[in-house]
Amino acid sequence: MTDLPWTVWREAVITEIAPVTPRVKRFVLAAGFDGFRPGQHVDVRLTAEDGYQAQRSYSIASAPDGTGTIELMIEGLDGGEVSGFFQEVAEVGDRIELRGPIGGSFAWGPEEGGPLLLVGGGSGVVPLLAMLRHRARAAPEIPCRLIYSVRSRAEAIALDELEVRARDEPGFGLHLLTTREGAGRRIDGAVVAAALADLGIPARCFVCGSNPFVGAASALLLAAGLRPATIRTERFGG
């Protein structure tokens, strides 16, 4: 395994591509580094023949597993310059430039303890997936709940995995909210209260999603009496 500083651009090879939802594909990359913390992201840089470049940030979905590979979940955005390339052009074997892992604030490891409350909206679940996967392997004794808000079950990322984990892993629970399916429910005080009744007072909360989602969810966590210093946020989009 190479041991380049995380700020150096390196080539990663795409080793796997699979659809996850109608809008999201998963990409496994041989990234050449393994020492990342769940919640961190990588910067990806694409270069055209004439040297024109575009960069974007993507959260790592996988837990560190010693293989030097990382998994990204990339949502195709309408007219997305980089996400469009990943949706329509990228193939297994392609080489992509990236650097990372990046980010020190929105990251969790077992040394930070628990209980652990994860709150994700839409593709904001991706960095949380890395955390709960890592927890299952490295610290299953730490209680963890995921509140996951999506438009519909079909658009939920890794739903099968999450439901299996909720069934099989003692200490992990899933609160799935579908906003445009069935009765249609958004995150509210009752959902937060139910998760906290299950979990106890979390030592750490991580909230990730669109700007309005993160604003609403963090306000609910504060209203439930959680301390601001225990809440970490990351907002997608722009």
Place this chain on the structure above:
Amino acid sequence: MATRGFTGRRPPEATRERLPPGQYLTDDFPVLQIGPNPQIDLAAWRFTLREGARPIKAWSWDAFQALPRTRWGGDIHCVTKWSKFDTAWEGVSFDDLLADAGIAAPTDYLLAEGYDDYTTNVPVADLTGGKAMVATLYDGQPIPLDHGGPARLLVPHLYFWKSAKWVKGLRFTAKDEAGFWELRGYHMYGDPWREQRFTGD
């Protein structure tokens, strides 16, 4: 290294000239921060200049509003790669803060401090001469809490993480001391035109 099959969607020439390397233009105003918005009561709001731990001068909200006003319009650049053109801000310039405090900058560096305990370091030379302000209006309106109101630092020629949200003061330091993101590998200076995102860039 060219990426197979990537052609890119180049912005018009006039846009490209205003975009630092690696940036893209957005019409939105994305929100990035490490935690929830702090709750700030204007009646209790203070803005304090310090040298180390020693307070030099503090202003209440009303006293701050009475200071000379400065306007700035132009482009801002976030390290997460979005840039936003033609933003309009109003507030109190760093020069006017020093003048009202009746001091010259006691050191060459400082840390901006936010109500959320965020910090970021900036050389004094990058704040003087009309280069920076403590802004209280965006687009003619009070800055929304999401965007760092009631007051945020504005240092528009550096990546926007230097423009600390919810700023509560500036602390002069003897040396260039790393702030929150700088301790986590972000560049000590952060010039978007030299693409100084991270240490070593």
